Amino acid sequence: PALPRPRFFCNPNEALQADAQRFAQLVDLPHLSQEQVGWVRDKTTMKDRYAELGIPHARYRAVTTKQDVVAFGEESGWPVILKPVDADSCIGTYRLDTPADVAGVADLDPELQWMAEEYIKGQEFQLCAVVARGVVLDAYLSKNPVPILEVLDGKINANITYAPSEEIPVDARELAQRLTDGLGIPHGYLHGEFFLKEDGSFVMSEVAARLSGCEVPMNHGLAYGFDFLHVILDTYLDRVPHPRYTSDRAVGDLLLPTRPGRVTHISSAQELLRLPGVIGAHLTAAVGDVLDPPRASHASTGYVHVEGATAAEVEERMHAVLRHFELTVAETGEGPAS
Structure with a gap:
């Protein structure tokens, strides 16, 4: 018997957004228009749209x-x-x-x-939302200990989801709904980044219609105690999920430092898991590996998940992890470089 015709479509890949949505259109599946793809993919077109919607943004x-x-x-x-x-x-x-x-x-x-x-000087935040039939069911806010661009200079590279009971500096759901309405997002995962300047003023950075990077979706699920990815998948299947939260804690992912060279020593997952607040550890490098990290915010030797009562406590614990973490590399054929 013939297989049933697909009725739903999800593209999680940022780089393939234009081609993927065009494919979905050609085979008569739910899709974003090419205009919408421009709004969530091309940063100049995106900010042209912000201007039309009256959303503050950088010149x-x-x-x-x-x-x-x-x-x-x-x-x-x-x-x-x-x-x-x-x-x-x-x-x-x-x-x-x-x-x-x-x-x-x-x-x-x-x-x-x-x-x-x-250049916008201020605190950077990550906004994620679950959208079903054009309505934001809920939104989740994360903070970055330093602006993401600064991690390229060796600063802490982390995303921390606020605990559900924490006071947050913006109305995350209202902001997410405003973006959803303005961009015409029908369902799925809305991701955005924004700054709060030192004087408290709001500046929208970028927005995307796909899963956030790193471990941000997992942070939300661990902080709130629910299957976040399952809830997102339901929206792509034209369902309206009703997430039930079973936890109230802050959780973040900390990317572990990297540098070029052959690894001669690296802290183990087991020792990292013994540190306060660390609830998960995943290493992508081992002794003998040759590292050649790209100049990119996702470059790392792995990550740990860290929990705490508040986002501030999680950040403190992350700094403790970085003080403990050891990575020694050698230039090829030579002694230790660092």
Whole structure:
């Protein structure tokens, strides 16, 4: 007998968003329009949409040369963020403090589309939401101990979901619904990032219609005590789930540091699990491995999940993990490098 015709579609891959949604359209499956794909994939088109919706965002401009970047910086102020319009994980993204910094980066790849953007100084947050039939069922807020771009300079690389009972600095559900309405998201997972500046003002960063990166979805499930991925899957099947929460704690994922070289020593998962608050450990590197990490926010030698009563306690415990964690590498054929 013939197999039943598929009726539902889910694309979790950021880079394939345009092709995947076009495929779904061609085979008459639920999909985002190409205009919607632009809103959640192309960072200039995304911010054009923010402007139409009245959502605060950084000043920005499409650029094709380093001279364009300098001109933007001179007009809008320094520092400036330079990045491809469709990049993720901070790949190809740079903070440039002066025209001299611009001169120090490679010429812009003409095969890519680039943008210059105002640098926003403040606390960065991650917003995730469950959307069913255009309605946000619930939203979950995480904080980043430092802005994501700064992890490329070796700072702590982590996402921490607030405990359900914690007071949070924004109305996460209202914000998620505003984005859902403005982008026409019918169902699934809405992910966004925003800043709160030192004066408390709100600046929307980026938004996506797919699962968040790293272990953020798992953090939500562990913090609230429910099967988060199952709930998300239900929405893609045109169901309206009713999540039941069984836990009230903050949980975060801490990416473990990496550096280039051959691994001669690395802390074990077993010793990391003995540290306060660590409830899970996953290492991706072992003695003998040769590491060549990319310049990207997801680069690591693994991660740990850390719990606490509050997001602040989780962050304190993460710093303790970093003080304990050891990674020693050697240059190929030579003695220890670090």
